[in-house]
Amino acid sequence: MKILWFAVFWLGLTLSHVEGGVYDGFKIYELATKSRSTGVNLLLSELVKNESYYDLYSDNGAAAHIMVHPEAQPEFIELLTGHTLSYKIVNHDVGLTLRRQFETNRMLRNWYPYQGRLGTERYYSQEEINQYIEQLAQEHPSRVFIKTVGKSYEGRWLKTIRITNGDGRANKNVILMDGGFHAREWISPAAVVYAIGELVNNYEAHAQLLLDYDWVILPVVNADGYEYTQLSEDTRFWRKTRQPSSVECIGTDPNRNFGFHWNETGASSDPCAETYAGPRAFSEPEAIVVRDLIHSLADRGKMYLTVHSYGNYILYPWGYIDELPDTWEDLDEVGRAGGDAIKKATNTTYQVGCSTTLLYAAAGASDDYAFNAGFPISFTMELPAGGPDFFDPPASDIDRLVKETWVGIEAMARKVIEKYPLN
Incomplete structure (x- = not known):
């Protein structure tokens, strides 16, 4: 029940x-x-x-x-x-x-300073991630392109990386991916950054993924919140944005701030609540950035994937109502391709299904918004728990988790390419 x-x-x-x-x-x-x-x-x-x-x-x-x-x-x-x-x-x-944990993270930052590459030895800041994707664009000017798509509330630049095969063909299909919606979910940007590295630096192995598809990726949506969680152990589990929402409370849940069934089931009107939907739809500049990305790519977009943690889930719409969309079988087929690939590779079990039916209601979320805007495949991927507080996989687990996540992402992408060939 x-x-x-x-x-x-x-x-x-x-x-x-x-x-x-x-x-x-x-x-x-x-x-x-x-x-x-x-x-x-x-x-x-x-x-x-x-x-x-x-x-x-x-x-x-x-x-x-x-x-x-x-x-x-x-x-x-x-x-x-x-x-x-x-x-x-x-x-x-x-x-x-x-x-x-914070003492360990401090030591790891000293041991592994940013030097133009992002490994899996530690968690990296949003600024380091931006530097990394810019470096990739410099090294691969015919295949990798950076675009500044907006600013966070506190003024941090939000940048996408577009990864292509360099053939110059326009109007290819698109896979849109993002990470770091919720500030404390550090493993999400780490997994997205690893996927970027695979697509760019391991191109030969993944050429099929880029033949008729471009990938557009925003590594850290909630840049302010993400940086705030790295200040000290007292801020580690911050979830929301950093724009003041009332006299007493700060932040909005950016994944309840989208203007599709905004502030309905699974969202809160209380500015101090973790699932606060905001004073209005798209009150958060970070949500506006993702909204505009979705609309700019919707005519070519075939899969939207937002990476979160934790829970071992691949969730698809609807999130605002306990009902399946008419095309749920297509969503289920792609999602199960990812879950099955992970199970085969690592024996980790992912549950695949409708967000509201399988887990909980989340009206005003980005996956529902992208699906309604025209992406035929739209998922929230909840990565496994880690660490003694479950939202905090230790740095020693990063390598295992991001590689496992990539197995699922790659399998879902291959299924999408099979189902939605370039017209």
Whole structure:
């Protein structure tokens, strides 16, 4: 039976209600889905409305993860015990793990400074990623082209890389891909950057992917938020943009800010909520950039892919309603090509299906918008969890995860090219 409260309260590890250091003593609990009744789910859904003490941020179909403030832990344990709910503590001190991770990341930045190439040894800044794609364009002037497509709220340049085979033919089909919608999901830009490297530097192996198709890629959508998460352990789990949304709260969920069924199911009108849809559709300059990209490419665009984490999902529309589009079988075929390829290569299982039916509602998201604008294939790809807080795969896992992700992306692209040949 679908547990609706997970769809409503995908809150994430918010920083809107905590100051620096308050993560000390926070614990993350894992609750088994099979041990919960509908009544208990409703009770917990009411409990986690108090974002100052509870953050629910996942349900993978088998278990849910909730971060709990130290002051609320006795009450929470009493609730679980009283309802005979099975649980385990999967992180005993979130603050401690965050400090350790940030120290490791600091050392890795010193050990692996940017020198014109991006490897998988560490996570890179948005500025370093921009420098990297510009360097690729300089090295491959006939195949790689950079375009500045806008600015973030804080003034960071948002740039796309267009990758071609260099034959100069115009009006090819297009695959549009982006990463970094949600600030804390560092593995997303890492996976997108790896895909860029494969298409550019390993061209011979992927020539078919570029014969009749160009790839247009925006590596980091939410540049301000992404940079903010790299300031300290106290900002690591910021999710939203950085444009003030009210006197008290900052940021909008850019993936609820698109003007297709904006601010409906799965989005919030509360400026302090993690899924805040914004004061109006396209209030965020970052969402406007993606919107304009979608429309500029919709006549040739065949697949839109936005990379997120976490959850092992390949999700397709609709996200605003619990219904399948008329062409859902085409979406499912392409998505399963990616999931099957990953399963065969690494034995990692991805669930493939309609966003609302399989996971949760998310009205105002970019995948619905692109699909409605004319992209016949449109996906949100949720990469696997990592690290003690699930949104934070350690640097040692980057190489494995980005290579695995590329297996799925390549397989989906090949299926799209087969289904939608150049006219």
